[in-house]
Amino acid sequence: MNKENHQVLLEIKDLHKEYDTRTVLDGIHLRVHKGEVIVVLGPSGCGKSTLLRCLNGLESIQGGDIQFDGESLIGPNVDWQKTRQKIGMVFQNYELFPHMTVIENILLGPIKVQKREKKEVMDQATQLLEKVGLSDRKDSYPRQLSGGQKQRIAIVRALCMNPEIMLFDEVTAALDPEMVREVLDVILGLAKQGMTMMIVTHEMGFAQAVADRILFIDEGKVCEMSEPKEFFTNPKTERAQQFLNIFQF
Amino acid sequence: MQNLGINVLFEGTTLQRLFEGLMMTAGIAFISIIIGSFLGIGMGLLRTSKSGIVQFICRFYLEVFRIIPILVWLFIVYFGVTNALDIHLDGEIVAVIVFSLWGAAEMGDIVRGALESLPKHQIESGKAIGLSFWGLYRYVLIPQAVRRMLPGAINLSTRMVKTTSLVVMIGVIDVIKVGQQIIERSVIKVPTASFWVYGLIFILYFIICYPLSKLSKKLEAKWEN
Amino acid sequence: MDINWQFIISTLPLYQKAAWITIKLGFWGTLLSLIIGLVCSIILYFRIKILKELVGIYVELSRNTPLLIQLFFLYFGLTKIGITMSETTCAIIGLAFLGGSYMSEAFRSGIEAVSKTQIESGLSIGLSQMQLIRYVILPQAFAVTMPSLAANCIFLFKETSIVGAIAIAELMHVTQDVIGMYYQTFESLFMLVVAYLIIILPLSFLLTWLERKVRYAEFGN
Numbered sequence: 001m002n003k004e005n006h007q008v009l010l011e012i013k014d015l016h017k018e019y020d021t022r023t024v025l026d027g028i029h030l031r032v033h034k035g036e037v038i039v040v041l042g043p044s045g046c047g048k049s050t051l052l053r054c055l056n057g058l059e060s061i062q063g064g065d066i067q068f069d070g071e072s073l074i075g076p077n078v079d080w081q082k083t084r085q086k087i088g089m090v091f092q093n094y095e096l097f098p099h100m101t102v103i104e105n106i107l108l109g110p111i112k113v114q115k116r117e118k119k120e121v122m123d124q125a126t127q128l129l130e131k132v133g134l135s136d137r138k139d140s141y142p143r144q145l146s147g148g149q150k151q152r153i154a155i156v157r158a159l160c161m162n163p164e165i166m167l168f169d170e171v172t173a174a175l176d177p178e179m180v181r182e183v184l185d186v187i188l189g190l191a192k193q194g195m196t197m198m199i200v201t202h203e204m205g206f207a208q209a210v211a212d213r214i215l216f217i218d219e220g221k222v223c224e225m226s227e228p229k230e231f232f233t234n235p236k237t238e239r240a241q242q243f244l245n246i247f248q249f
Numbered sequence: 250m251q252n253l254g255i256n257v258l259f260e261g262t263t264l265q266r267l268f269e270g271l272m273m274t275a276g277i278a279f280i281s282i283i284i285g286s287f288l289g290i291g292m293g294l295l296r297t298s299k300s301g302i303v304q305f306i307c308r309f310y311l312e313v314f315r316i317i318p319i320l321v322w323l324f325i326v327y328f329g330v331t332n333a334l335d336i337h338l339d340g341e342i343v344a345v346i347v348f349s350l351w352g353a354a355e356m357g358d359i360v361r362g363a364l365e366s367l368p369k370h371q372i373e374s375g376k377a378i379g380l381s382f383w384g385l386y387r388y389v390l391i392p393q394a395v396r397r398m399l400p401g402a403i404n405l406s407t408r409m410v411k412t413t414s415l416v417v418m419i420g421v422i423d424v425i426k427v428g429q430q431i432i433e434r435s436v437i438k439v440p441t442a443s444f445w446v447y448g449l450i451f452i453l454y455f456i457i458c459y460p461l462s463k464l465s466k467k468l469e470a471k472w473e474n
Numbered sequence: 475m476d477i478n479w480q481f482i483i484s485t486l487p488l489y490q491k492a493a494w495i496t497i498k499l500g501f502w503g504t505l506l507s508l509i510i511g512l513v514c515s516i517i518l519y520f521r522i523k524i525l526k527e528l529v530g531i532y533v534e535l536s537r538n539t540p541l542l543i544q545l546f547f548l549y550f551g552l553t554k555i556g557i558t559m560s561e562t563t564c565a566i567i568g569l570a571f572l573g574g575s576y577m578s579e580a581f582r583s584g585i586e587a588v589s590k591t592q593i594e595s596g597l598s599i600g601l602s603q604m605q606l607i608r609y610v611i612l613p614q615a616f617a618v619t620m621p622s623l624a625a626n627c628i629f630l631f632k633e634t635s636i637v638g639a640i641a642i643a644e645l646m647h648v649t650q651d652v653i654g655m656y657y658q659t660f661e662s663l664f665m666l667v668v669a670y671l672i673i674i675l676p677l678s679f680l681l682t683w684l685e686r687k688v689r690y691a692e693f694g695n
Binding site for chain 3: 112
Binding site: 315316317318319320321324325328329332333407411412413414415417418425432440441442443444445447448450451454455458459462 | 675
């Protein structure tokens with residue numbers, strides 16, 4: 001399925017990011033088309049999580065440009081509050097608000113930020129919860145849920161804002177192995193519905209199944225960008241080969 | 250220069266008298282801190298006792314000081330105890346007694362906290378490298394316990410210094426009392442005397458307490474990791 | 475020792491009135507302290523220029539000087555340069571000046587205890603800074619810092635014993651008067667201690683209960 005002729009939703013041009021003197025991202029270029037699923041791979045510390053965080057304004061950048069829907073996300077005049085509503089993000093450690101119930105967690109953004117009608121949001125939330133199989137946990141507190149359940153709720157919370165793109169930052173890394181599947185299935189379902197996504201993960205099988213393109217980053221640079229089949233069977237660079245070998249016993 | 254009330258501070262022996270008053274305050278604080286610390290260390294050791302009765306008594310002793318304001322304790326000893334025993338005690342003595350007993354209670358709690366936080370395996374590893382009982386305390390346990398209790402102990406000292414301001418209420422000629430005398434003497438000539446004198450005493454207390462609380466915070470931050 | 479019950483009964487109304495004054499002062503002092511502390515900690519959180527420095531100076535001045543001298547300065551010192559206020563106003567301002575810095579420190583450490591990732595999570599759903607404070611940071615900080623707030627509250631109620639020094643007829647002041655007038659030292663001190671026990675003990679239990687309640691409501695443990 002080729003989505004390269006779809007509209008470009010997100011464009012990253014020559015992105016540079018430094019912590020003090022250490023370069024974390026060193027000239028990243030990327031175009032994400034509407035409906036496309038990009039999986040970002042790379043050894044730990046390569047800058048892939050930082051890349052996602054830059055897209056959501058959680059990190060400052062030192063050079064380059066990010067354009068979302070044709071508007072630049074660089075500079076002091078960016079309305080992050082507005083932009084972040086269109087960019088959903090899911091974190092490694094769920095980060096549900098512990099003092100709110102599941103439904104309060106989900107409703108907070110749509111009602112307080114987007115000022116939408118409670119009833120309408122409630123209907124949407126109910127539908128989404130049903131989809132992820134958690135409609136009976138509406139009034140639970142996060143502490144009463146398993147890791148996998150919490151992560152599915154976190155996904156629903158982001159989805160309920162009706163974002164145009166979803167960012168997943170190692171969302172299964174903190175989970176028990178038997179809970180990984182339930183979360184990945186939800187993301188796979190989103191891909192089928194045509195949600196634009198950028199996913200950082202260490203689940204290689206999942207990456208191959210869900211991705212339209214694989215972005216392989218090492219030492220802050222894009223080493224390889226290819227279709228999953230090609231990347232996993234016939235990686236072009238030595239670095240990517242080494243990386244893939246780690247996952248084989 | 251007539252209008253500058255601040256001059257009231259530099260007339261005659263004013264500064265010298267205030268300084269003498271301050272020494273009285275500092276002396277009471279210093280002696281109480283020393284006595285309180287020694288009693289407190291004993292108290293802290295007692296509180297690690299396994300006996301329920303000892304624990305209860307120590308805890309009760311601490312709570313008694315935490316619930317009843319210190320000023321009330323000063324009154325109880327100054328008016329009540331002297332009256333009941335039909336003896337006379339100077340305000341200074343009463344202050345030292347009350348502050349020492351209070352210091353012992355709070356210090357005991359700090360020492361207990363420090364002792365309880367010492368990891369057990371430290372004792373075992375100390376024994377494993379062949380340290381004697383005293384060696385174990387001298388080289389392993391006491392240095393670690395001191396680190397853990399020093400910030401709290403310094404903090405307590407700051408609180409005790411601040412609380413010594415109350416001794417004026419039981420007739421001690423401390424820095425505040427001296428200040429009041431100076432104000433009374435010069436109030437007709439210099440109506441703003443109380444502003445300057447109390448302002449100066451305010452600063453004097455700050456000069457003593459601020460370095461102590463900074464030190465406590467610094468040590469805490471340093472020894473936390 | 476013979477206790478003069480007659481005397482105790484006859485001075486009971488006096489102590490009752492004084493106890494109410496103590497409670498009133500403690501209540502307003504605590505309430506204002508909470509407000510000051512909250513405002514200060516929010517200023518520190520947003521690192522607002524100049525105000526942040528002022529809060530820093532205020533906290534150090536307030537924490538490193540005794541309440542008694544703060545009160546004397548307010549009550550006797552400021553009146554002489556043209557700022558006058560009633561004893562009660564002065565006492566409440568003094569208590570709030572002292573307590574505000576303690577509450578500020580408590581809130582600050584509570585806010586610092588809220589993890590950075592929780593804040594990012596709030597930002598990622600588009601919350602504004604004020605909404606972040608209101609819906610994410612403060613509810614969590616409050617639960618964490620509740621024990622410190624409770625301790626400060628008890629501390630302030632005890633500190634009201636000092637405001638008698640500026641002629642407010644609270645418990646200490648009344649006791650001093652009664653001892654001076656009737657020489658019934660034992661009975662007067664007995665009433666004093668009982669009065670404080672009646673005020674502080676229930677307050678302490680109430681706060682402990684509230685602590686558990688808040689913790690449970692926020693985190694369920």
